[in-house]
Each structure stands twice: as C-alpha cells, then as structure tokens.
Amino acid sequence: MSPSLLVEQTLNGVQLGAMLFLMAAGLTLVFGIMNLINLAHGSLYMLGAYFAAAATNATGNFWLGVALALAATALVGAALERLLLRRFYARSHLHQVLVTFGLILVFNEMTRLIAGPAPLKFALPDVLTGSVNIMPGVPYPVFRLVILGVGLLVAAMLYLVIQHTRLGMWIRAGASDRPMAAAMGVDVELIFVAVFSAGAALAGLAGLMAGPVLAVQVGMGEPVLILALVVTVIGGVGSMKGAFVAAMAIGLIDTFGRVLLPPALGAMIIFIAMAAILLWRPQGLFPVHG
Amino acid sequence: MRILALAAILALVTPGAALADDAPIKVGFLSTFSGPNAVLGQEMLDGFNLGLKAAGGTFGGRAVTIVKNDDQAKPDAARQTADKMIESDRIQILTGIIFSNVMLAVAKPALDAGVFVLSSNAGPSQYAGKQCNPHFFGVAFQNDVSAEAMGVALNNKGLKRVYLMAANYPAGKDFLAGFKHTFKGEIVGEVYTTFGQLDYAAEIAQLRSKKPEALFFFYPGGMGVNFVKQYSQAGLTREIPIFAPSYSLDQTVLPAVGDAAIGAFASSSWSETWGNPQTEKFVADFAAATGRIPSSYAANGYDTALLIDAALKSIGGRIEDKAAFQKALETVKFETLRGKFRFNANHFPIQDYYLTEAVKDAKGRPIMAKRELIAADVADSLVGDCKMAPGSN
Incomplete structure (x- = not known):
C-alpha cells in the first residue's frame, strides 16, 4: 500500500469511526443514564435520513431540511420516551429489547406505508458535492470530510458538556448512582427526556449525514445499529470515552480489514476484534458500572 | 413423515384441485416485500399484475388466485414459506423470486412437489446447467x-x-x-x-x-x-x-x-426506452397505475404473466396436464416487451x-x-x- 493510499484509507477509517460514534454516543448515553437498551435507535437514524430527505426535497433547501430533521427526530425521541419507554426503565433488559425491537418493526412498516418501498432521493447542495485534493493526486469527497468534522465536533461538545457543565455532572451522577442522584435533588424525569431527545437527535444527525452517501430506504438503520452495538459493547456500555475510542478503532479495523484481508475474513474482522477485546476486558475498554 | 400424512389427508378431503378444470389457477408469488430490497418485489408484483390485467384478468381463460408471500430475501425464511405455499396453499406455479440464493433454497422442494418454477428474475447457473429441470423456466435471464x-x-x-x-x-x-x-x-x-x-x-x-x-x-x-x-x-x-x-x-x-x-x-435485454409499441404501452400503463417509470423487474414480471397466459391459452387452460404445459411454455409465442425472446434447450432465454x-x-x-x-x-x-x-x- 502506497503512503498516499495509506493516508486515504486511514481517513476513510476515521470517517467511518466518526459516523459510528454519532450512533453509539446516543445509544451509550441512553443506556448509561436510564439503563435502557434501545434497539429502536436505528429507527431514529432512519427517521433522521427520511425527515431530511423529505424536507430537503419539499423545501429545496438542504440546510433547512437538516434543521427540520434534527428537530423532528428529537421530538420523536421525546414522545417515545414520554409515551412508552419510561414505563420500561424498571423492567428487565429482556422486556426493553422486546419492546424496542417491536418499535423497529413498527417504524419500518410505517415508513414503508408513508414513503413507499423505493429509496428516496437525497441530493447534496453544490457546495458539498465534488472533492478536494487532500494530497497531490488524491481527491477526497468534500462531504466525507464534513462527516468527519461533524463527528469530531460532536465528540468535543459532548466531552465539554458531560465533563464541564452542571448538566453533565447530573448526567454523570445519574449514570453512576441513579437513586442517590434523585435523592440529592436532581430532576431525573427532566434529565431523562433531555437525554433521550439528545440521543435521538444524535441518531438523526448520523442518519441525515448518511443520507447523501447511502440509500435512504426502509431498514437502513439496522445494519448501522449492529455496528453501533458492537462499538458500545467494546467501549464499555455507558461510557462516552469508550464509545469514541471504540468507534475509531472499529472504523479503522473495518476499513483496513476489508482492504487487506480476504472477503469472508474482512467481513468478520470487527466481530473477531470484539470477541478478542471482550475476552481481555469483559466489561469493555472503559467500564462505567462496577 | 407427519407432514406427508397430513398432506395425504388433505388431498383426500379437499375436492381434488387436480381434477377440477375450472378451479382458479394458483400462482405462488414469493418475492421480497420487506427489508432494504422490498422495492424489487413490489416492482415485480406491479408488473405481474399489469400483465395479468393485460391478459384480461385470467390465465388461459381460467380465474387466477395469487398467493403472495414475503421471502425477506432470506433463504431459510423463504424455504419455510415456500413449503407452506406448496403443501397447504397447493400452488401450481411459483414465481416472483428475486435473489439467486433464495431460488436455490426453494426451487428444489417446489420442483419435487410438481410445481412449475417460472423465475421472473433469479437465474442461478445451477438451474441453467447440471440441475436444469423440465419444470424450471428462467423467464428473465441467466445470471x-x-x-x-x-x-x-x-x-x-x-x-x-x-x-x-x-x-x-x-x-x-x-x-x-x-x-x-x-x-x-x-x-x-x-x-x-x-x-x-x-x-x-x-x-x-x-x-x-x-x-x-x-x-x-x-x-x-x-x-x-x-x-x-x-x-x-x-x-x-x-x-x-x-x-x-x-x-x-x-x-x-x-x-x-x-x-x-x-x-x-x-x-x-430491456429498458424503458426499448422502442417497440408494446413497451410504449407498458410504460404508459405502468405510469398510470403506479406513477413510476417501470424497472426491468416490473418488465420481467409482466412478461412472465404474458408467458403463462399464452402457454395456457394454447392448451385450453389445462395446467394440470404438466407435460402439455411444459411443452407449451417451451414453444409458445407471446408478445414480450423485449421484442425477441425464445427458450433454449435448458429453459433459459435466447435474446x-x-x-x-x-x-x-x-x-x-x-x-x-x-x-x-x-x-x-x-x-x-x-x-x-x-x-x-x-x-x-
């Protein structure tokens, strides 16, 4: 592999990692705070892409579409938490998995009924199409650089909010000892809605950024959900730092695995990596709960 | 064994479909209607239904019952559904399958049960070569x-x-x-x-x-x-x-x-600009029915319906006479969208x-x-x- 190709593939890996981080961040946030396994996270990702595509196609303005889609997915997230999922915080994980799996089916079928089975068109504005030379003779799509940038930006913002604000302190308190945090006067109900909508918006953001790169279609959330679950588990469930490190690791391992290994092994490599890491650290890289 | 016994009992109690010549023809339409590829199954079904409509709503003058099922694009799920369609729905024709791996999983049980498999898309090499079968027809193409x-x-x-x-x-x-x-x-x-x-x-x-x-x-x-x-x-x-x-x-x-x-x-072998009168009519009818430009999946579904109708017409609708139906499928002329089409010795197209x-x-x-x-x-x-x-x- 030539040096320029190595740089390009590393960039591809980091960009995939940034994408996975956006998905895993919401998942791990919700699990860390509410102890809720939300398999419907992939559906929120799909909704983000559909909202953005539909709003962009309707208004003709990509940026307006993005803003509407983010607000809409956050709203769906809040409604989901208030109307349904809050009833499941105290239930076992099996119940949570069942109800959120059911939600996947409901969201997929509803999307198919409303938008039809064919993938939606979602074009980028001119300023984001095309490519720039990251090195002489190595063009790289502008939009992928945007994904990379947004992913890193969101990671930095989450870090600031969680480590250096009062809200973040409450979130961390809720994650490590919920009853104690509630007893100390933290409005847990409010935190839960806020965190769930934020998680939904993160999934929506990942989805709407995937929209121009991938097919906007029913079921687009599930393959990403699986990868996000892998990332969450490797990183240590509930750990934002873990999600970031694991997302980057999986992005790079997957990219180089696909390029360097035979196809069957390349497809399995991230799962092999997961098994190996869990063998070494059963709680993930950065365990949160005991 | 239990299934066989059950099938035998059912065959006794149901008024023998194989005997009643005016019973509706049962077409099993097993295709992909869920997941990321759901659009493919829908396209093909829309095309097939349009073909059935063009044939006057009947195949060879006999009413048609379409048993529509989702194969989820998964061979294992498809196999279970196909078994049910063969044994309890008693389909006579199986069509609609998009993916070759699904086809490889379901064609054998269907053929073993005497069902005609008319592939409107999947054309795996196995069924064009060594495993070619008198009751298997690749209407679309060989992969x-x-x-x-x-x-x-x-x-x-x-x-x-x-x-x-x-x-x-x-x-x-x-x-x-x-x-x-x-x-x-x-x-x-x-x-x-x-x-x-x-x-x-x-x-x-x-x-x-x-x-x-x-x-x-x-x-x-x-x-x-x-x-x-x-x-x-x-x-x-x-x-x-x-x-x-x-x-x-x-x-x-x-x-x-x-x-x-x-x-x-x-x-x-076909596109929406193929430039023959039947394609122009098909594209217009399809747009009127669905608001879309038809894909090759829709076209192959349409052609499959026309083929079944033409073959059955030529033998007076007697699908129960399997040798005659096979011969009719092999030789019948029908107005294909592709313009030129005939079956080779292995029941795959020459086009x-x-x-x-x-x-x-x-x-x-x-x-x-x-x-x-x-x-x-x-x-x-x-x-x-x-x-x-x-x-x-």
Missing part, C-alpha cells in the same frame, strides 16, 4: 449472460484494463465469472464486498489506486444506490466510467441515485442485448437510453451442461 454481454461490449469499445466489483453472494460471483468468460483485456482488480455493505470508501480508494480504464460492478437494489452515489461523490464517474448489468442501473436504483448515475452504462446509457429524460429524470446492439440471439454458455430429463406428468 452470467448480461455480464458476458458486457464483456463483449467492453471489447467492442476497445477498453483494456478493467476493475471488477460485486457483492459476495452467488449472483455476484456468477456475474463476475460471466464477464471474465468474454472480456479479452486485463482484469486489474477483482473485489467482493459483504452482501448489504453500506460504505465503499475503502474499496473505491483501492480502485482508484489501480488506475483502471473502466469499472464493471454488480450491486442490486440498495447496495447499488449506495455504491453509485459514493462513486460519483469520489469524483470518479467521469474519470473511470462504470458499466453494470441492467439491474444495477434501472428504475429501482436511478431515482434515488439521481444525477450521480448519468453517464453510466448497462447491458440490457438480444443492447448497451444502455443513463441520461436525463424530458422531465429531468434519469432513464436508461437504448444505445448500440451488443449481440443478437445471446444464449448462456451453460446449456451444454444441461441434460434435460424428458417431461414428466
């Missing part, structure tokens, strides 16, 4: 052929260095194998990606570093949308032109890909292939415009392996 045609087209264009990519599943391998049968230049890279893969940035970077003159790929449905979008975003569509079989560049893919596809080439190019139509929608003839009367190369058993009843 290798459109790829073989593309090999010829690239030879004709004088392209020498070609890069190959496909999804890692039976049809993907068949396609690349088919291409290599006929292409005379150099293959500078051959890459198989996981079925359902989302991101192709790594593979596209490898491809660019090999500096091929052209890319031949096979990604159906959503994978095709993902790949073509990302390829175009990488700025490669003009630099390294892409060539694909028609199903990677048809109306199930093009609307979602948009302008990114413009300039891509396909080898096709013309043209190059098509993605262009914009008057309304700015991407369509596949018919270009030069690649080869006429193209048959698959597996027919020699087929020792067709004599028709059975």
Whole structure:
C-alpha cells in the first residue's frame, strides 16, 4: 500500500469511526443514564435520513431540511420516551429489547406505508458535492470530510458538556448512582427526556449525514445499529470515552480489514476484534458500572 | 413423515384441485416485500399484475388466485414459506423470486412437489446447467449472460484494463465469472464486498489506486444506490466510467441515485426506452397505475404473466396436464416487451442485448437510453451442461 493510499484509507477509517460514534454516543448515553437498551435507535437514524430527505426535497433547501430533521427526530425521541419507554426503565433488559425491537418493526412498516418501498432521493447542495485534493493526486469527497468534522465536533461538545457543565455532572451522577442522584435533588424525569431527545437527535444527525452517501430506504438503520452495538459493547456500555475510542478503532479495523484481508475474513474482522477485546476486558475498554 | 400424512389427508378431503378444470389457477408469488430490497418485489408484483390485467384478468381463460408471500430475501425464511405455499396453499406455479440464493433454497422442494418454477428474475447457473429441470423456466435471464454481454461490449469499445466489483453472494460471483468468460483485456482488480455493505470508501480508494480504464460492478437494489452515489461523490464517474448489468442501473436504483448515475452504462435485454409499441404501452400503463417509470423487474414480471397466459391459452387452460404445459411454455409465442425472446434447450432465454446509457429524460429524470446492439440471439454458455430429463406428468 502506497503512503498516499495509506493516508486515504486511514481517513476513510476515521470517517467511518466518526459516523459510528454519532450512533453509539446516543445509544451509550441512553443506556448509561436510564439503563435502557434501545434497539429502536436505528429507527431514529432512519427517521433522521427520511425527515431530511423529505424536507430537503419539499423545501429545496438542504440546510433547512437538516434543521427540520434534527428537530423532528428529537421530538420523536421525546414522545417515545414520554409515551412508552419510561414505563420500561424498571423492567428487565429482556422486556426493553422486546419492546424496542417491536418499535423497529413498527417504524419500518410505517415508513414503508408513508414513503413507499423505493429509496428516496437525497441530493447534496453544490457546495458539498465534488472533492478536494487532500494530497497531490488524491481527491477526497468534500462531504466525507464534513462527516468527519461533524463527528469530531460532536465528540468535543459532548466531552465539554458531560465533563464541564452542571448538566453533565447530573448526567454523570445519574449514570453512576441513579437513586442517590434523585435523592440529592436532581430532576431525573427532566434529565431523562433531555437525554433521550439528545440521543435521538444524535441518531438523526448520523442518519441525515448518511443520507447523501447511502440509500435512504426502509431498514437502513439496522445494519448501522449492529455496528453501533458492537462499538458500545467494546467501549464499555455507558461510557462516552469508550464509545469514541471504540468507534475509531472499529472504523479503522473495518476499513483496513476489508482492504487487506480476504472477503469472508474482512467481513468478520470487527466481530473477531470484539470477541478478542471482550475476552481481555469483559466489561469493555472503559467500564462505567462496577 | 407427519407432514406427508397430513398432506395425504388433505388431498383426500379437499375436492381434488387436480381434477377440477375450472378451479382458479394458483400462482405462488414469493418475492421480497420487506427489508432494504422490498422495492424489487413490489416492482415485480406491479408488473405481474399489469400483465395479468393485460391478459384480461385470467390465465388461459381460467380465474387466477395469487398467493403472495414475503421471502425477506432470506433463504431459510423463504424455504419455510415456500413449503407452506406448496403443501397447504397447493400452488401450481411459483414465481416472483428475486435473489439467486433464495431460488436455490426453494426451487428444489417446489420442483419435487410438481410445481412449475417460472423465475421472473433469479437465474442461478445451477438451474441453467447440471440441475436444469423440465419444470424450471428462467423467464428473465441467466445470471452470467448480461455480464458476458458486457464483456463483449467492453471489447467492442476497445477498453483494456478493467476493475471488477460485486457483492459476495452467488449472483455476484456468477456475474463476475460471466464477464471474465468474454472480456479479452486485463482484469486489474477483482473485489467482493459483504452482501448489504453500506460504505465503499475503502474499496473505491483501492480502485482508484489501480488506475483502471473502466469499472464493471454488480450491486442490486440498495447496495447499488449506495455504491453509485459514493462513486460519483469520489469524483470518479467521469474519470473511470462504470458499466453494470441492467439491474444495477434501472428504475429501482436511478431515482434515488439521481444525477450521480448519468453517464453510466448497462447491458440490457430491456429498458424503458426499448422502442417497440408494446413497451410504449407498458410504460404508459405502468405510469398510470403506479406513477413510476417501470424497472426491468416490473418488465420481467409482466412478461412472465404474458408467458403463462399464452402457454395456457394454447392448451385450453389445462395446467394440470404438466407435460402439455411444459411443452407449451417451451414453444409458445407471446408478445414480450423485449421484442425477441425464445427458450433454449435448458429453459433459459435466447435474446438480444443492447448497451444502455443513463441520461436525463424530458422531465429531468434519469432513464436508461437504448444505445448500440451488443449481440443478437445471446444464449448462456451453460446449456451444454444441461441434460434435460424428458417431461414428466
């Protein structure tokens, strides 16, 4: 592999990692705070892409579409938490998995009924199409650089909010000892809605950024959900730092695995990596709960 | 054993469908109606229904019951559903199957039970060659052929260095194998990606570093949308032109890909611009019924319905006479959208292939415009392996 190709593939890996981080961040946030396994996270990702595509196609303005889609997915997230999922915080994980799996089916079928089975068109504005030379003779799509940038930006913002604000302190308190945090006067109900909508918006953001790169279609959330679950588990469930490190690791391992290994092994490599890491650290890289 | 016993009892108590000549013909339509590829099954069903309507709502003058089921694009799920359709719904014809791996899982139990399998899409090499069967008909194509045609087209264009990519599943391998049968230049890279893969940035970077003159790929449905979008975003569509079989560049893919596809080439046995009166009527009727431009899946569904109707008409609707129905399917003439079509000895088509190019139509929608003839009367190369058993009843 030539040096320029190595740089390009590393960039591809980091960009995939940034994408996975956006998905895993919401998942791990919700699990860390509410102890809720939300398999419907992939559906929120799909909704983000559909909202953005539909709003962009309707208004003709990509940026307006993005803003509407983010607000809409956050709203769906809040409604989901208030109307349904809050009833499941105290239930076992099996119940949570069942109800959120059911939600996947409901969201997929509803999307198919409303938008039809064919993938939606979602074009980028001119300023984001095309490519720039990251090195002489190595063009790289502008939009992928945007994904990379947004992913890193969101990671930095989450870090600031969680480590250096009062809200973040409450979130961390809720994650490590919920009853104690509630007893100390933290409005847990409010935190839960806020965190769930934020998680939904993160999934929506990942989805709407995937929209121009991938097919906007029913079921687009599930393959990403699986990868996000892998990332969450490797990183240590509930750990934002873990999600970031694991997302980057999986992005790079997957990219180089696909390029360097035979196809069957390349497809399995991230799962092999997961098994190996869990063998070494059963709680993930950065365990949160005991 | 218990199922056999149950089937025997059912056969006794149900008023023998095999005897009642005026009973509706039961067509099992097993296709992909859920998941990322749901659009393919819907397209084909819409085309099939339109064909049934064009035939006056009957096949050979007999009423038709369509038993529609979802195969989820999964061989194991499809096998279970197919068993149910064969044993309890007692279908007489099985059609609609999109994916070759699904076909390989369900064709055998269907054929063993005496059901006619009329494939309106999947054309796995097995059933064109050694496993060819008197009751199996590939109405659409054999998987290798459109790829073989593309090999010829690239030879004709004088392209020498070609890069190959496909999804890692039976049809993907068949396609690349088919291409290599006929292409005379150099293959500078051959890459198989996981079925359902989302991101192709790594593979596209490898491809660019090999500096091929052209890319031949096979990604159906959503994978095709993902790949073509990302390829175009990488700025490669003009630099390294892409060539694909028609199903990677048809109306199930093009609307979602948009302008990114413009300039891509396909080898096709049919496209929406085929330029014969029956295609013009079909495209107009399909648009009136669904508001869409039909894809090749819809066209093959339509042709399958017309074939069944024509074959049954010629034998007075007696589908129960399996030898006669087989003979009728083999020889009957019907007004195919493709213009020219007949079955080879292995029950796969002999048809013309043209190059098509993605262009914009008057309304700015991407369509596949018919270009030069690649080869006429193209048959698959597996027919020699087929020792067709004599028709059975």
